[in-house]
Amino acid sequence: MIPLLILSPLILLAALGAVWKARPVHAALLLALTLALVAVFYLTVGAEFVGLVQFMVYVGGVAILIVFALLITRPGDEAAEVARRPRSLALGLSCVAPVLGLLLYAFSKGLPVDVAGETNPPLPVKAVGMELFGNAVPAVLAVAVLLTAVLIGAALFARDPGKKPEPPIG
Amino acid sequence: MRVPALIALVMAASASCGWAAEAPNRSLLAPEALPRLPQRLVELGLEALKAPDWLVAIGSFAAAAGTVVAVFLTAFALLSLIERKTLARIQNRIGPNRAGPFGLLQPVADGIKMLTKEDIVPTKSEWFLHLLAPVMIVIPSILALGVIPYGREWVPVDLPLGLLFFFAAGTMTELAVFIAGWASGSKFPMLGAMRAISQMVSYELPLIISATSVVMLSGTLSLSGIVEAQAGFHLGFIPAWYILTPWGFVAGVIFLIAGNAESNRCPFDLPEGESEIVAGHMTEYSGFKYALFFMGEYLGLFAISGLGITLFLGGWQPPLPGLGFVPSWIWFFGKLAAVIFFFLWVRGTFPRVRIDQLMRFAWLCLIPVSLLTLPVAAIWQYSGKGALGWLLCSAILLVPFIILTVRFNRRMATNNRRYTFAE
Numbered sequence: 001m002i003p004l005l006i007l008s009p010l011i012l013l014a015a016l017g018a019v020w021k022a023r024p025v026h027a028a029l030l031l032a033l034t035l036a037l038v039a040v041f042y043l044t045v046g047a048e049f050v051g052l053v054q055f056m057v058y059v060g061g062v063a064i065l066i067v068f069a070l071l072i073t074r075p076g077d078e079a080a081e082v083a084r085r086p087r088s089l090a091l092g093l094s095c096v097a098p099v100l101g102l103l104l105y106a107f108s109k110g111l112p113v114d115v116a117g118e119t120n121p122p123l124p125v126k127a128v129g130m131e132l133f134g135n136a137v138p139a140v141l142a143v144a145v146l147l148t149a150v151l152i153g154a155a156l157f158a159r160d161p162g163k164k165p166e167p168p169i170g
Numbered sequence: 171m172r173v174p175a176l177i178a179l180v181m182a183a184s185a186s187c188g189w190a191a192e193a194p195n196r197s198l199l200a201p202e203a204l205p206r207l208p209q210r211l212v213e214l215g216l217e218a219l220k221a222p223d224w225l226v227a228i229g230s231f232a233a234a235a236g237t238v239v240a241v242f243l244t245a246f247a248l249l250s251l252i253e254r255k256t257l258a259r260i261q262n263r264i265g266p267n268r269a270g271p272f273g274l275l276q277p278v279a280d281g282i283k284m285l286t287k288e289d290i291v292p293t294k295s296e297w298f299l300h301l302l303a304p305v306m307i308v309i310p311s312i313l314a315l316g317v318i319p320y321g322r323e324w325v326p327v328d329l330p331l332g333l334l335f336f337f338a339a340g341t342m343t344e345l346a347v348f349i350a351g352w353a354s355g356s357k358f359p360m361l362g363a364m365r366a367i368s369q370m371v372s373y374e375l376p377l378i379i380s381a382t383s384v385v386m387l388s389g390t391l392s393l394s395g396i397v398e399a400q401a402g403f404h405l406g407f408i409p410a411w412y413i414l415t416p417w418g419f420v421a422g423v424i425f426l427i428a429g430n431a432e433s434n435r436c437p438f439d440l441p442e443g444e445s446e447i448v449a450g451h452m453t454e455y456s457g458f459k460y461a462l463f464f465m466g467e468y469l470g471l472f473a474i475s476g477l478g479i480t481l482f483l484g485g486w487q488p489p490l491p492g493l494g495f496v497p498s499w500i501w502f503f504g505k506l507a508a509v510i511f512f513f514l515w516v517r518g519t520f521p522r523v524r525i526d527q528l529m530r531f532a533w534l535c536l537i538p539v540s541l542l543t544l545p546v547a548a549i550w551q552y553s554g555k556g557a558l559g560w561l562l563c564s565a566i567l568l569v570p571f572i573i574l575t576v577r578f579n580r581r582m583a584t585n586n587r588r589y590t591f592a593e
Contacts, residue, residue, distance in 0.1 A: 025352055029299075029349070049334070052338040053334070053338075055338040055341065056337055056338045056341055059342065059345065060337075060342075060344065064345065064348070064371060067345070067348050068348075068364075068367055068368070068371075071352075071364050072364070125330070125331065
């Protein structure tokens with residue numbers, strides 16, 4: 001419980017900063033910080049495999065992808081972004097409020113698992129693997145097919161149809 | 171003078187009678203446990219002071235971390251000199267020879283120079299991120315060095331998910347390079363960071379995939395478990411290292427190439443190609459921050475070489491039977507020296523590649539071949555690991571390799587160029 005109490009304000013602050021910062025690079029870095037702090041939280045509660053994978057996939061993959069997209073695109077107008085802020089805030093809050101309400105209602109009805117209990121032993125990686133590639137195989141396969149389709153789609157988008165293939169190197 | 175002589179005598183005596191291998195924990199001064207000496211001393215000291223258990227644990231880890239940092243910072247200083255000397259030898263020069271005998275004090279002189287230089291923060295930079303980047307470069311390398319098993323008795327932090335931790339810590343480097351490039355507020359760092367990130371992302375895939383095949387065969391993510399899986403000898407004298415299997419050889423070579431690219435070394439040193447973009451993401455750094463970048467790079471080189479040794483070269487296992495009396499960490503550091511020397515040799519020999527060649531090599535050659543090692547490792551596992559396995563695995567690996575080489579050779583053919591500048 002103590003790691004959650006220490007980490008959750010930090011995660012919340014970093015996430016708010018990621019939404020609030022007008023400069024996209026700052027927002028992206030704060031998003032990376034948020035994801036890294038969530039990974040730290042997983043590590044502190046004994047879910048080491050999930051924590052390390054979260055770090056590798058989100059900080060090493062997703063955050064880098066966002067940052068790279070920022071590098072190769074032109075930055076938008078920051079002043080316009082700030083001017084748009086009240087409208088964005090209203091829109092965002094109207095979306096968040098029902099979700100938050102639903103969550104609070106669900107929590108008030110009782111938690112699905114015993115969050116405060118320290119009885120959960122850390123799950124060995126073998127068990128995680130058995131679960132993933134045993135019971136959850138259809139879901140894993142579906143995700144694999146989806147990601148392959150995404151990859152092929154991205155390659156198609158990236159290709160410039162008007163251009164001839166590159167000449168040989170050398 | 172007498173105490174070191176006594177220690178040396180005890181070490182020699184214990185090594186010669188194989189006492190160390192049989193009773194590793196009995197003595198503080200057993201050669202096998204020598205790297206753990208600071209850690210053990212701190213533990214014993216704290217226990218003598220009746221410190222609580224958590225304090226002993228923290229002190230013990232701090233001492234282990236201190237040992238790792240001290241060993242590898244010394245090695246970094248030595249390597250910076252050895253690298254310059256080796257490159258000089260390859261290029262028919264003498265190399266540093268002014269500071270101290272054989273230039274031995276050159277690292278000290280470099281350190282003093284770096285520390286006393288003016289620390290420049292460009293006005294267009296963001297000072298906080300500009301400061302954060304060099305720190306973030308060094309941290310993951312030191313974290314990664316902490317999980318490698320250096321000897322039978324010495325794994326600073328023996329994590330059950332060591333391999334995963336190594337790669338997870340390594341991902342922080344990419345973000346740090348981006349921050350360095352962006353926060354400098356100038357064009358060359360930006361271009362360097364773009365090159366560095368695209369290169370790191372591309373070469374991380376073959377690196378991790380080739381490591382995955384080792385995990386498949388050893389059945390564990392713990393690095394000390396992987397080393398133990400490579401114990402023993404085939405036919406009585408061939409070590410059972412993974413590099414000496416068909417899939418392991420291919421995966422090991424891929425790991426070596428990708429590791430070289432991950433640590434941004436020649437021939438993959440485009441991110442800081444001096445003749446092209448000044449110094450890449452480090453252009454706007456000076457003084458100690460620049461030294462931190464350098465340190466991070468070399469510590470990363472140590473870490474990736476150490477991981478390669480652990481995964482493919484048997485870690486601290488001796489290369490021949492009957493050599494078990496030599497402390498295991500000596501084998502590890504001997505292999506580390508050999509691998510690092512190989513990297514220096516490569517740096518002195520190969521020309522820098524172009525960015526399109528770099529990307530093409532990663533995506534069209536390394537990633538397909540490394541993906542191929544996964545099914546081949548499975549075939550090796552279920553075909554008895556004998557002559558049949560050798561035949562099947564080599565055939566499956568060689569055919570695409572030959573096709574790829576022929577294609578690459580044809581595309582890169584350079585019909586007899588004539589160089590006339592030196593005549």
